[in-house]
Amino acid sequence: MAVSTALRTITTTRSIIVEKKGANPNDNHQLILSKATGDVFIGGPDVTVGNGFLIGVGENLAIPISQGDEVWAVAASSLEIRSLETRV
8 A cells, every 4th residue: 555645735726636546447545634724625626715625624534536536725825734645
């Protein structure tokens, strides 16, 4: 199992936090996001604070990631988010 971690700064400009995976349809991943302050919104490449999925203050979220999936994030103000990505 491959594991990667990151501390990312999310700002008012959307940014990609998970890029598309390789060509193997069985190469599934899980993304776990954690943060202590501020609200972050996740979604596709068009995510905004108005249409994104809210991860509120102190919440954690686990997302299964399959071939071709991307996850983007944006925030109302700059904040840090921790990510853990594993291959399952």
